[in-house]
Amino acid sequence: MTESLAFMQGNEVCVEAALYAGLDFFAGYPITPSTEIAEHLARRLPSIGGKYIQMEDEIASVCAIVGASLTGHKVMTATSGPGFSLMQEGLGFAVMAEIPMVLVNVQRGGPSTGLPTGPAQGDVMQARWGTHGDHAMIVLTASGHQDLFSVTVEAFNLAETYRTPVILLLDEVVGHMRERVMIPEKNQIPVIDRLRTSVKAGVDYHPYLPREDGRLPMSDFGGEHRYNVTGLYHDMWGFPSTNPKVVHGLIRHLTDKIRHHAMEISRVKEYHLEDARTVMISYGSSARSALHVVNHRRARGERIGLLELQTLWPFPYSLVAEKCENARLIVVVEMNLGQMLLQVKRAVRHPDRVMLANRVDGVLITPSDIQSILRLIQGKGV
Amino acid sequence: MKKILKDIRINKAWCKGCGICVHFCPGKVLEMDENDKANARYPELCICCMMCELRCPDLAIEVISDDESTDEVSS
Amino acid sequence: MAVRDYIRQRFFPHLWCPGCGHGIVMNGLIRAIDHMAIPKNDIVMVSGIGCSSRITGYVDVHTLHTLHGRALAFAAGVKLSRPELRVIVPMGDGDALSIGGNHFIHAARRNMDITAIVMNNRIYGMTGGQFSPLSGSGTQASTAPFGNIDPAFDVVSLAKAAGAGFVARSTTYHVTEMIDLLKQAISHRGFSVVEILSQCPTYFGKHNGMESAVDMMENFRKNTKSLGKIPEGYSEDKVLRGVFVNENRPEYCQEYERIIASAMKGET
Numbered sequence: 001m002t003e004s005l006a007f008m009q010g011n012e013v014c015v016e017a018a019l020y021a022g023l024d025f026f027a028g029y030p031i032t033p034s035t036e037i038a039e040h041l042a043r044r045l046p047s048i049g050g051k052y053i054q055m056e057d058e059i060a061s062v063c064a065i066v067g068a069s070l071t072g073h074k075v076m077t078a079t080s081g082p083g084f085s086l087m088q089e090g091l092g093f094a095v096m097a098e099i100p101m102v103l104v105n106v107q108r109g110g111p112s113t114g115l116p117t118g119p120a121q122g123d124v125m126q127a128r129w130g131t132h133g134d135h136a137m138i139v140l141t142a143s144g145h146q147d148l149f150s151v152t153v154e155a156f157n158l159a160e161t162y163r164t165p166v167i168l169l170l171d172e173v174v175g176h177m178r179e180r181v182m183i184p185e186k187n188q189i190p191v192i193d194r195l196r197t198s199v200k201a202g203v204d205y206h207p208y209l210p211r212e213d214g215r216l217p218m219s220d221f222g223g224e225h226r227y228n229v230t231g232l233y234h235d236m237w238g239f240p241s242t243n244p245k246v247v248h249g250l251i252r253h254l255t256d257k258i259r260h261h262a263m264e265i266s267r268v269k270e271y272h273l274e275d276a277r278t279v280m281i282s283y284g285s286s287a288r289s290a291l292h293v294v295n296h297r298r299a300r301g302e303r304i305g306l307l308e309l310q311t312l313w314p315f316p317y318s319l320v321a322e323k324c325e326n327a328r329l330i331v332v333v334e335m336n337l338g339q340m341l342l343q344v345k346r347a348v349r350h351p352d353r354v355m356l357a358n359r360v361d362g363v364l365i366t367p368s369d370i371q372s373i374l375r376l377i378q379g380k381g382v
Numbered sequence: 383m384k385k386i387l388k389d390i391r392i393n394k395a396w397c398k399g400c401g402i403c404v405h406f407c408p409g410k411v412l413e414m415d416e417n418d419k420a421n422a423r424y425p426e427l428c429i430c431c432m433m434c435e436l437r438c439p440d441l442a443i444e445v446i447s448d449d450e451s452t453d454e455v456s457s
Numbered sequence: 458m459a460v461r462d463y464i465r466q467r468f469f470p471h472l473w474c475p476g477c478g479h480g481i482v483m484n485g486l487i488r489a490i491d492h493m494a495i496p497k498n499d500i501v502m503v504s505g506i507g508c509s510s511r512i513t514g515y516v517d518v519h520t521l522h523t524l525h526g527r528a529l530a531f532a533a534g535v536k537l538s539r540p541e542l543r544v545i546v547p548m549g550d551g552d553a554l555s556i557g558g559n560h561f562i563h564a565a566r567r568n569m570d571i572t573a574i575v576m577n578n579r580i581y582g583m584t585g586g587q588f589s590p591l592s593g594s595g596t597q598a599s600t601a602p603f604g605n606i607d608p609a610f611d612v613v614s615l616a617k618a619a620g621a622g623f624v625a626r627s628t629t630y631h632v633t634e635m636i637d638l639l640k641q642a643i644s645h646r647g648f649s650v651v652e653i654l655s656q657c658p659t660y661f662g663k664h665n666g667m668e669s670a671v672d673m674m675e676n677f678r679k680n681t682k683s684l685g686k687i688p689e690g691y692s693e694d695k696v697l698r699g700v701f702v703n704e705n706r707p708e709y710c711q712e713y714e715r716i717i718a719s720a721m722k723g724e725t
Contacts, residue, residue, distance in 0.1 A: 025537075025538050043720070046716045047717075049721070051538060053533065053534075055533070057559065059527060060527070063524065063531045064533045065534055066531055067521070067530075067531040067536075068535065071538045072538075072539075090527070093524055221535060222541070226517055227519070228513065228521075229520070230522035231522070232522070239465075239468070240514065
């Protein structure tokens with residue numbers, strides 16, 4: 001594979017990046033605005049010997065990829081709002097059973113069927129807390145296609161490294177927008193492969209006993225080691241246990257393996273933050289508009305910058321605090337009623353300096369929307 | 383081919399005493415013991431039909447038999 | 458191999474109640490696998506949630522204990538990603554046909570080579586005796602204190618209508634027949650369904666006037682009839698046993714190999 005320039009939709013970029021990362025099994029169910037991911041993969045996967053299956057619903061889709069991940073494949077599903085709600089149970093299973101998988105949610109307006117073709121970023125909290133019970137979750141996003149490519153590859157890499165589902169939380173604008181993207185050549189972006197056990201046949205293999213570095217080498221279903229996988233609390237062999245020590249150990253392991261690596265997992269982009277007195281914090285398509293505003297105001301000499309989040313969860317609290325240390329004003333730009341706003345307020349030293357610039361009417365928040373809100377906040381009239 | 387019984391092994395630790403084997407045994411070989419576990423009281427009546435072994439929900443019964451004709455070869 | 462070579466002995470005695478039919482199904486399934494001499498490493502057993510689904514903890518193959526109703530969806534992922542594996546899915550009646558009903562009919566429609574075993578005890582046992590979609594009207598259950606008005610599915614008709622390539626029914630009383638049907642089902646290339654009437658003396662029996670496992674198995678003996686033994690003009694109201702469908706239809710994974718072949722040639 002050599003480097004090549006392409007002009008394509010975000011959903012297609014996601015497909016190309018997933019294939020670059022080694023995706024070879026996809027199960028899904030059509031839903032706007034994510035459907036193009038399924039459509040492209042239905043064509044692309046068999047041409048490389050991979051498998052695409054259209055399941056009966058989103059519940060079945062997430063379950064099917066868990067099954068395929070266990071036989072040693074890199075797997076993905078893609079959906080949007082209502083389908084994402086349906087997938088929560090299976091997502092929780094993947095957390096509990098430590099199954100590497102990537103779930104793409106191209107967000108639309110919600111709740112319910114909401115706005116199938118309108119952009120929104122209202123699933124930020126659902127992505128974090130949608131499945132029941134305490135758990136950690138890795139959630140990534142991107143605002144443009146070049147980033148989308150690398151973030152998608154990263155989603156697969158993190159899924160393999162931490163044996164966990166990773167959510168790629170896109171939005172309708174990024175998914176449907178067409179933009180230039182450079183498809184990197186092979187090995188230009190590192191791809192992490194499945195870590196398989198070196199334990200030989202006939203020797204005790206403990207599928208759920210982490211190594212010293214916290215990683216859990218896997219054995220493919222169909223291989224030499226027969227073990228159990230369950231959504232129940234389980235011991236190091238994968239068998240159900242209600243022993244309080246085992247339960248406590250597992251919930252700590254499941255959350256700590258991500259919490260303790262939050263800094264490594266965290267991806268942000270910084271624009272003019274060095275001397276910024278006004279810090280905007282944004283992600284996904286909203287960050288495009290925010291960046292436009294920053295560049296515009298910088299050109300006029302304002303000390304304003306942007307912190308673009310690519311890792312939404314685990315939320316980079318200390319990094320946000322650090323970047324906002326000298327800010328007089330912090331503006332969170334997002335297309336919801338303030339889901340990330342709450343996190344930023346928790347992170348910074350002066351929560352009263354954090355304001356929200358948002359839009360929740362199914363229309364992309366524009367630079368002029370943000371400008372109006374900034375003028376209001378800064379007391380300069382609309 | 384007639385089978386000859388060598389042993390009826392009952393794993394008392396696994397037997398939950400449901401009585402299925404006793405009830406359906408055509409030779410009335412089995413009975414419940416004082417601890418309500420299956421017991422092969424009359425093994426001489428066993429026709430090696432294997433039904434107790436196959437119908438045991440607890441996987442607690444093993445009927446060991448030899449085919450008459452192969453008895454010498456296997457022993 | 459002996460039965461003990463197929464089980465994880467450290468978990469015995471198992472958690473099922475005394476006389477529970479599910480143990481007999483597990484017993485029969487192990488015999489079927491043994492008779493067929495399928496290597497344990499080639500078998501993936503996938504189950505959902507409920508009493509029935511605990512079978513995966515006990516059998517020493519690759520085992521995947523999943524979510525209530527979703528076992529067939531997980532199984533589809535296992536099978537399509539590695540078609541050379543034998544995938545067996547033991548399910549309860551509520552698991553397979555209530556919460557998992559949609560997955561069940563679509564699995565049958567796709568005709569992927571998976572064996573689904575419906576261990577039908579007509580009750581939700583794990584939660585304490587609520588009626589299931591196979592209890593049938595007129596039965597008693599903890600959630601039908603005035604009698605059940607919910608009619609039951611006929612698993613065989615449903616599987617047949619949905620397109621399963623192999624459909625059969627037996628009971629825990631008819632163990633040799635059960636083992637034979639399981640072997641046929643596992644050998645069949647396509648989606649196979651074996652419904653096995655299984656007794657739950659603890660809940661279904663207690664609620665419906667059958668005190669013991671023995672009573673319930675006697676009931677299977679008296680009130681079922683083998684398809685092969687039906688005389689001309691038979692009109693008795695008995696549940697039929699045997700093979701209802703055995704047809705070779707295009708199997709999903711094989712069909713997908715064709716897709717791969719055309720895609721690789723660049724055909725559209």
